[in-house]
Amino acid sequence: MQSNVKMAGTMKKGSEAAGALSVKQDFPILAQDVAYLDSAATAQKPLHVIKALEHFYTTTNANVHRGVYAWSADATRLYEGARKKVAEFINAKPWEIVFTRNATEGINLAAHGWAGFNLKKGDRVLLTAMEHHSNIVPWQQVAKSNGAEIDYIPVTQEGTLDMAEAKKLLAKKPKLLAITHVSNVLGTINPVKELAALAHTQGALVLVDACQSVPHMPIDVKDLGCDFLVFSGHKLFAPSVGVFYARESLLKEMRPFLTGGDMIKEVTLTGATWNDIPWKFEAGTPAVAEAIALGAAIDYLNAVGMDNIQKHDEGLIRYAFKELKNVPGITVYGPENRSGVIAFNLGDVHAHDVASVLDEHGVAIRSGHHCCMPLMKLLDVPAACRMSVALYTAKEDVDALVAALREARKVFRL
């Protein structure tokens, strides 16, 4: 499959840009004169993925798991083939992968399908203060209905987790630790492997939100030692489809929270029996073409090499961190050692105003609370600007951002 991946891009050699990838030409949208620095919100799609979508709709489109005819059989084979690719990509078994609408739906599946009937009154769930709303609100909901309590691992001034507090909170024996691998605001790479091992000794299961890590580094669910893991396809250079991983034994005991067609074995007028895993959790027609395109995105990433991507992204974020720090009046949030994103503010200017000026200069960044209102409260700002990188981002994009920020300083008379 990998041999089919058409890549125009290369990796730069030589001392100046050692380790930097040059794959921008694989992404048609980036031919436009825009410095796209919002990949953490959604990533651009390589031609290989766009072609996979086009090929599916122009040659094979049919519903899956239904027809006996060739198109339906091919669509099913491609859809289940994509599941295998995802499984291999994160070192899981194919039947441990559930395709969802997005990562949020995946966390809701864990909240309703596992926590909903496992959490008793007085049980505890442990989160962190740097979680995205998607990894807070579902737990608040299930805690409210089951009478469970939520604790949050505090975030230090440096923007890392307070590990001493984490250990104390884990000693309270929560039933679940749900934690982001990489903060979508601070870029902090959390010590998930260490925390998962600690959590397991206290009898807690571990859910990892890998949305912000999976585009930047190799992910291995066995190595991380997590029980659940979610990420979104659209942040992984594919269309909108979510991935939910859970260990086989957990998936078997979990209950479906979406029910209906395709997730059943038999239905009578008085009841129904569930299909095998993973289909038990895929009610209704799934995102067939999107999942197949996610498989194509993984082929593309494997062809580039996740290790190469990690090297490129790390180098670029180090460069951006250094360059941004040199802009007068800038406040950067979070630690130096980070992945993927840098959140900042320029003087006392509201992030939306900064982003508007940057847009006029062809620089696309995110501004707002980044679905992390508790963390923003901690940083004591209503909003922040955020730039983020991906395998196609170049130093020139960062330079364009810095130049536009210097222009913004003039506009706002800083």
Added chain:
Amino acid sequence: MNMFTEIIMDYYRHPRNRGKLAAPDAHARDTNPLCGDTLEMSLKVENGIVTEARFDGTGCAISQAAASMLTEQIQGKPLATAKDLNKDDVLGLLNIPISPVRLKCALLGLKVLKLAAYPKLGAELSREEEESL
């Protein structure tokens, strides 16, 4: 591709060992949710030997013929034979080209036979083996 050979149609129209045993020593039922086939197997076991095997259910010619053939195969043999039977054995019995989309139909009988036999053998049908069926 000729799936509906004389022998398949013969087993489909005149199934051997169709029915249920009154007090089976081993029994299982499963369905193929993709097409709605249902199948159950009941076995009489004496001293580890399958003395009687019956299948029952509804489904396509392929699934019903394959299940009927399997009951003939297992009768008179040690129950542990169920562990050795695999995909190729069933395809050999059917002796027709089976497209990937019809594989699940062809192998439903074998899956149910294993589901019935394994608990008596102290075994469990792993997902890995199920995927190979």
